[in-house]
Amino acid sequence: MSYAKDMPDLKHGDDAAAVNSLRSAVMRLSRRLKHQRVDESLSPTEMSVLGTLSNCGSATPGELARKEHVQPPSMTRIVALLEAKGLVRLEPHPEDRRQKVVTHTEQAVVMLEESRRKRNAFLAALVDGLDEDEWAKLRAAAPVLEKLAHL
Amino acid sequence: MSYAKDMPDLKHGDDAAAVNSLRSAVMRLSRRLKHQRVDESLSPTEMSVLGTLSNCGSATPGELARKEHVQPPSMTRIVALLEAKGLVRLEPHPEDRRQKVVTHTEQAVVMLEESRRKRNAFLAALVDGLDEDEWAKLRAAAPVLEKLAHL
DNA sequence: TATTGTTATACTCTATAACTATA
DNA sequence: TATAGTTATAGAGTATAACAATA
Numbered sequence: 001m002s003y004a005k006d007m008p009d010l011k012h013g014d015d016a017a018a019v020n021s022l023r024s025a026v027m028r029l030s031r032r033l034k035h036q037r038v039d040e041s042l043s044p045t046e047m048s049v050l051g052t053l054s055n056c057g058s059a060t061p062g063e064l065a066r067k068e069h070v071q072p073p074s075m076t077r078i079v080a081l082l083e084a085k086g087l088v089r090l091e092p093h094p095e096d097r098r099q100k101v102v103t104h105t106e107q108a109v110v111m112l113e114e115s116r117r118k119r120n121a122f123l124a125a126l127v128d129g130l131d132e133d134e135w136a137k138l139r140a141a142a143p144v145l146e147k148l149a150h151l
Numbered sequence: 152m153s154y155a156k157d158m159p160d161l162k163h164g165d166d167a168a169a170v171n172s173l174r175s176a177v178m179r180l181s182r183r184l185k186h187q188r189v190d191e192s193l194s195p196t197e198m199s200v201l202g203t204l205s206n207c208g209s210a211t212p213g214e215l216a217r218k219e220h221v222q223p224p225s226m227t228r229i230v231a232l233l234e235a236k237g238l239v240r241l242e243p244h245p246e247d248r249r250q251k252v253v254t255h256t257e258q259a260v261v262m263l264e265e266s267r268r269k270r271n272a273f274l275a276a277l278v279d280g281l282d283e284d285e286w287a288k289l290r291a292a293a294p295v296l297e298k299l300a301h302l
Numbered sequence: 303t304a305t306t307g308t309t310a311t312a313c314t315c316t317a318t319a320a321c322t323a324t325a
Numbered sequence: 326t327a328t329a330g331t332t333a334t335a336g337a338g339t340a341t342a343a344c345a346a347t348a
Contacts, residue, residue, distance in 0.1 A: 018290045019274045023184055024202055025296035027195050030181030031220050032300065033174055043315070044178055051175060062329060069182050074316050076331055098324045098329045123170045129302045134295045139169045141292030144285045145176035149183065151280045194338070213306060225339050227308055249306045249347045 033123075039115060041085065045070060046078055050087060053104040054112060060099045087111065184274075190266055192236065196221060197229055201238060204255040205263055211250045238262065 033044070042050075045068055052067055053059065059067070065075035079102055082088040087108040093099035127135060184195070193201075196219055203218055204210065210218070216226035230253055233239040238259040244250035278286060 018293050019278060021293040021297055022289065023274055024199065025293060025300045026177055026180050027184060027199060028220065028300035029177050029296060031196075033178060045182075045315080048175065048178060060329080061331095069179070070315095071317055072330065073318080073332080077315085080331095093329095096325075096329080100330075123174055126299055126302050127170060130295065130298070134298070137288070137291045138173065138295050138299070140288045141296075142169050142172040142176060144281060144289050145180060145292075146172055147281070147285070148277055148289070149176045149179035151277050196338080211306080212308095221338095222340060223307065224309080224341080228338085244306095247306080247348075251307075 039111065043078075045074075046082055049075075049078060049082065050104055050108050050112060053088065053102065054109070058101050058103040060093065060101060062099070064102060082108075190262065194229075196225075197233055200226075200229060200233065201255055201259050201263060204239065204253065205260070209252050209254040211244065211252060213250070215253060233259075 048068055049064055052064065061075050061079055062072060064070075064079070065072045068075070070078070079088060079090065083090055087105055089103050089105055091101045091103065093101055127138070130138065190198075199219055200215055203215065212226050212230055213223060215221075215230070216223045219226065221229070230239060230241065234241055238256055240254050240256055242252045242254065244252050278289070281289065
């Protein structure tokens, strides 16, 4: 069955079933992952912010809010919590005194490294229930999902 | 860089980087999808429950809680909300008087059908930013992600 | 005694609106 | 006047603990 008639003129408009399947799976999987806290005291978004800082080096609260798709006041709270835990450091912006610069601490690096094993253990165990072909498909799709999340 | 040394003896143990990428992407994407409510009055889990019922036909609250990876009291609340909106019907279990049977109504079918276009519009627009090859990879991975969410 | 579902309650995360400080 | 960030407040969603009814 095709939903092509319902779709605007999109390249992949006739793949509505796949789109539905994708949405449902991502939502359910995320609910399970949410419970697999590396560190019980860190929320998924806090972890994600640390991951982002680990990649980017540093960022302003506003940049982080946009990257994580969260409102500025929420990011204020998240950054404050991370700072209280000694995982990020806040410094004045060199050019604009309204802004601040958030950087992750060495403690965050250690924590991220240390917790990677635990985090991977859960996901790897889940992924281990797949056969070689399924895992290959997932591995190929991972970067595309990342792109989609950023689009 | 390889994390193989950190992994237990799993089939796909040496793909920790892909696992990390997958986790991060799923979490971020889910946060965006959460905001794309089909019907403003329905939460993602409520939508997911209706989807499940649309597939399975009917289920007990306990079964739904397990399927949606939610605690029983949460499912009680969700089912009550759906019932108040006329989207599910609760009937006594034919064999076990402790249990109940939840079924989605005709109104839910209409709603699901009607809202598919809106839901797909957002996702399809997002997916439309991908090229043919990327979308093919995602399409191939969708069923695997579903399996993973259920594992 | 174990299980299904519910009630009562509290917590976490996020949002909106209003405010301050700087540009 | 516009922008970055914060404070105060409210709301949504979920969890845990204690309870009721049935097996």
